[in-house]
Amino acid sequence: MNLHKKTALSLSALLPFAAYLPGTSFASANQQFSVSYDAQLTVDSKRASNTGMSQNAISALTGFMGGNVSVADVKDTVSFSQDSYQIQSVGTLGHVLGMFMSGSLQRTSVGKISGGTLNTLRYVDIRGSKAPLTTLVDEKSKTAFFYDGKNMTSRATFQSKPQDVLSLSYAFVGNVPSHPVSVTLSDGKSIKQATFDVHSESLSLPSGQWQTVKLTRRIASADDASVECWLRATDGLPLRVRIGMSQRYGAILDLKSTKVPAKVLPL
Numbered sequence: 001m002n003l004h005k006k007t008a009l010s011l012s013a014l015l016p017f018a019a020y021l022p023g024t025s026f027a028s029a030n031q032q033f034s035v036s037y038d039a040q041l042t043v044d045s046k047r048a049s050n051t052g053m054s055q056n057a058i059s060a061l062t063g064f065m066g067g068n069v070s071v072a073d074v075k076d077t078v079s080f081s082q083d084s085y086q087i088q089s090v091g092t093l094g095h096v097l098g099m100f101m102s103g104s105l106q107r108t109s110v111g112k113i114s115g116g117t118l119n120t121l122r123y124v125d126i127r128g129s130k131a132p133l134t135t136l137v138d139e140k141s142k143t144a145f146f147y148d149g150k151n152m153t154s155r156a157t158f159q160s161k162p163q164d165v166l167s168l169s170y171a172f173v174g175n176v177p178s179h180p181v182s183v184t185l186s187d188g189k190s191i192k193q194a195t196f197d198v199h200s201e202s203l204s205l206p207s208g209q210w211q212t213v214k215l216t217r218r219i220a221s222a223d224d225a226s227v228e229c230w231l232r233a234t235d236g237l238p239l240r241v242r243i244g245m246s247q248r249y250g251a252i253l254d255l256k257s258t259k260v261p262a263k264v265l266p267l
Contacts, residue, residue, distance in 0.1 A: 031080045035237065036259040038206060039072040039091060042252040070094050072105055074255060078170055080267060085118055086110050087166055093128075104128070109167040111137075116267050118171045123164040125188050133188045137162060144191055156191040160184040169229055169238040174266025176213050176236040187225060194218075194227070203230055203239065207257040210239055226252075235264050 072091035079086045091105030105128070111121040123135040131149030138145070144162060146154045162184040163171055171183075177198050185194040196215040203212045210232055217227040226244035231237065237260060244252040 031265050033078055033261045035076045037074040037255040038258050039074050040254045041071045083113050085113055107166050109164050113267055116175050118167040119161040120164045135186055135188055158184050158191055162186045169241050172231055172236040173264055205256050207260045237264050
């Protein structure tokens, strides 16, 4: 018996289904809004080669502002219906990154809204001309399947329904946490449990001066990516998101909001 063939989800079969989940169309949304970010990349030249980044790209990035450079303008478009959501994030490459990568940065998260939180069913990450990285979640078998292009690379089981790195930022809209929170988090390649500590912080950004609630991931192992998310204290809108690759790599992506809606409604 070919166990792989029997249990693996068919990417070609499920992607069309996931694209038309009830309520995920922007036209039928109860709430839709957009947030714009300036994406900045900080690179440690001594460790960045571990990411697979070319030496020319590393030299260019570390030659600008000591390795901290604006690499893309990102716009997130968020759609909530009564029981489902869709988030589409598109990054237009800046001059520096555009020298080494063609196309754009695109991420899409589609899933359900249940119990006031976002549960991922499909997550797609497209970086320039590379094949898409796709996560498909089968709630019945409690299994997430990970694909590179059309090839399934791995799978992982879960107990609590997962969120992805894109939906996590918007999971607290209208429900700003005051105590540490734990989530099942997928980075597009694996699933891990993540706990976030919570504290208040004032923050100055291109979008304005804000009172925020900051979520900081507890690092349990050297393979864990650092995640920090600053939520607007009044409604949980993500104003800044900072993601560091694991300690082995020397790159940190910092999304700072440049344009935000005046307010957003609870999930």
